[in-house]
Amino acid sequence: MTSSTAAKPLRYAYFPGCVAQGACRELYQSTHALTRALGIELVELKKAACCGSGTFKEDSQLLEDAVNARNIALAEELNLPLLTHCSTCQGVIGHVDERLKHAKESDAAYFDQVNGLLKQEGCSPYRGTSEVKHLLWALVGDFGLAELQQRVTRRLSGLRCAAFYGCYLLRAQDHLAYDDPYNPQSMENVFRAVGAEPVLYRGRTQCCGWPLSSYATETSFKMAGGHILEAIAAGADCFVTPCPLCHLNLDSRQPEVQQVIGETLGLPVLHLPQLVALALGIGPKELGLERHVVSTRPVLEKLGIRG
Template sequence: MLRYAYFPGCVAQGACRELYMSTAVLTQALGIELVELKKAACCGSGTYKEDSQLLEDTVNARNIALAESLNLPLLTHCSTCQGVIGHVDERLKEAKENNPAYLEQVNEFLAKEHCSPYRGTSQVKHLLWALVGDYGLERLQERVTKKLSGLNCAAFYGCYLLRAQKSIPFDNPFQPESMENVFRTLGANPIYYRGRTQCCGWPLSSYATTQAFKMAGAHIQEAIEAGADCMVTPCPLCHLNLDSRQPEVEKVIGKKLGLPVLHLPQLVALAVGIEPEKLGLNRHVVSTKPVLEKLGF
């Protein structure tokens, strides 16, 4: 059995509860054990370092140390969390070798809060990498009970998953195929379009809302024009901008879109025979009914 220390992140536990639900249901069905890190803190989604790099490193060193105390890799289903925590892990592992005084400073802050020290013994791994690399596509294919035949899926990787770290496993950060390979494994058709590896616009949305919505609208339009029935993202923040805010995006670009956006675990869960109502698909802002009807639900 695969076992991970689970870092669910903030958005999936709050604004998009269906993403938290679907990850829990999928991993349970696949026999993957998640030990949730209840004491973990928000990764900061890239904002802490605007004030202090030491702050970002200390907060996330603590998150990683919680996983290390369980002797487990840290698993997240959020691209942003993966990018931030994964990059901190890279930086602190380098510090362990080349700048031990900096790591000691980080661990001194952790000690003041009675936290375990960061040791650099764990891995930070997104659910996508766990499915592709640890669980394996062959094994996943064996679990498929309802092939997603005829469903055209447009991956939206976003930027944090691919390029926040110096290196990523199992894929090319500029020409990725991991999600498309998962789609093929489930029987779905991958749709390629220009914006699939670009930013969704979420980081801009608090201070340049119009520009953020234009970015999101451009990606959604491209996916629709390429023949997509749905967009699939491994990131709750991308999900917020592409699904929850799609009606606002439509107003900004002056065009009706209506493209369903699924979280990666929701899509995989449908293929392994989990009922849609257990995945929170009725909670989406853009109706997922066209997807379910096409699949015969």
């Protein structure tokens, strides 16, 4: 297992994103509970803007780059890496960071154009000095799985977890330092560290269908339903996802998905920090587990936890 590389307490500029402050408030809640328990300091970027979830570039690549250059510049002002807990935010902001770092070396005119827009708004310039990092990568690469395992007070023995990575976390960036984009293992390694059993199934690295849901709803729900059925067939007790948009399609819309595919599902869907925090002894209410559409009670009962 990966050992902790941190010589001092971990500190991040925290980009919570939109969904975790609205429809998936339990993700915001559980991220704070987890990081507090691990002694990780989050400096929330209160002035940050929505990353655009990939839609800004449909109108203008410059728009997406300028908005997210500003987001990264806010972290650079603090001399901290930017931490996300949403795969979509990670994919969009991380890809902008890669593109602008490349432009800094090879396309000075474009780089200056982006910073010119930031200057017009009275913002600090983007320098390309911070790293954009998902909470999963922070746990695996910075905190370390060996250290995480030592912090476990409630091993999740017997719980069979199916990771749902989705697409943005793995394939939006050109370089993925912490995992293999086609055969990832980081979430499965986290499961093992907290005592749970990973369940492998075909759809764990595929799209959940959320991007289609506004204009091809039935197709979106069939995609989600297919993934859920595969995980159930593989013996999963729950899905665990690092993306709140995946969570919305797999959990919040699971009753509608059932109607479209004509199957009864009922598979609980946990956010990554909820799962890890349970293993640290944090209670279900503190993690917002009662907010889920699909009841998480079967997970808690299997672990012998009273909700």
